[in-house]
Amino acid sequence: MENYLANLGVLICVYSILAITLNFIMGYAGIFSLAHAVFFGFGAYTGGFIALNYTSSMFVTLPAAMVVSAVLSLLLAIPTLRVRGEYFVAASLGLQILAVTLFTEWKGFTGGIGGLVGIPPVSLFGTEIFRPTSFVIVTIVALIVTIGIFHLLVHSNFGRSLRAIRDSESAAAAFGKNVPVIKTVSLAISAALAGMVGALYASYLAFINVESFMLDTSVLIMAMVIIGGTGTQLGPIVGAIVLLSLPSAITYLNFLPQSEIGAIQQIIYGAGMTLLMLFRPGGIVGSGGK
């Protein structure tokens, strides 16, 4: 039971970080990305590849994953963030589809469809952290650091510029803000931290393959942000807790036919999201009005 709860805690922390990083660009900069799982995935593969071949020190794997994901985000951002938002959504969807093919086919880096197996646990000052009860502390620390970073960013001049851009790009430009540069930097920061948590995720599971980084994952992260409350600091965490705890909670309802649990979860998700959009479009934490 202890390990089960610690495992759930690790997953909630990992997805909370992903939701916070997506919320930063979606909620504060108005950039709707369907490729967040790609940055998460490249971070995971980079961390896993380095741990398997060189070192599992988190002082190497995490920064490397951050750099790779940030650089990748620039490849998406530089050509697309100068144009209107809907083009970015389409481009991010294209990147997501392309990345799945890459994850599947680039066997030398990703292990292909079989993925990377036997990734060593992350090490901190030579101590390997592999037990869920220990790892959950690492992910809680990572979550706190992430919350701190984004809290500072949102309340800085940079965050103010982002919110101004979300309100009106042309007006922000008239106030001397370099809109494409600010949007590109925000995406790079978001992708870097998504990559960082990807490396942690890979070392925790010891095995990763393409199935963790497909479009479903990008949509799940977006759902966490929307359900929790876009543009709020607590919302993404609440969204992650709700969407990850719900499946676990449903399995404890013994009166439900266990063979139909999957279908019941889908019905509850669908009904829940519809009701939320109707009665609380700002999300659980966001403003209640329509």
Next chain:
Amino acid sequence: MAETLIEVQGLHAGYKGHAVIEDIDLSLNPNEVLCLIGHNGAGKSTLLKCMFGLLPRMQGNVRYGGGLTHEQVALVPEGKGVFPSLTVAENFDLGLDAAKIKGAERAARVDWVLGVLPQIREFLHRRAGTLSGGQAQMVSIGRALLKRPRVLIMDEPSIGLAPKLFQDLLGPIRALQQAEGLTILLVEQNVREALKVSDRVAVMKQGRMVWHGTPSELSNDRLMELY
């Protein structure tokens, strides 16, 4: 006589090679309120953009005189132009950033604006998106004043405001103009209210300047004829 601050001569300007305004002559003198009126599509905003340097001219000249620089001209855009998700104080911060004002001077400028428009103090920390139309317009004007301009250009500030509210808004600006020698170019469709605070009037119609003079010279019949 003091030198003209902005002199427009034979100006032609427009979009995608199509002239929207033609052969415009206009002068803006120090310490006056010049009201530019005309129907929708008369070319007022296009002229304003040229005067503010936001639109290239096709022909003619826009000359700044009397030592006036672009940095000393402030624009209050049409439609209030506040950022709704930012607080009023954050909207002011953006104005200060744009004017490149740093350090202790930032707080001093905000205090000065709050002295001119003291009502803003009540909602300084509220999100601009929650303000009424009049409050938002006041914030937009206050933000433009932060750079302590010599010339304030206001593009249809009365949109969405009741006449009484518009007069309440312009009262402190008119007082500031008289106290500190501010020059104002007021672009308006709400003619009657605008004329009450103006020293001179210029009328545009279908991209051309058709009349200019003082408000007292503009009789109702003449106004109907020009409009």
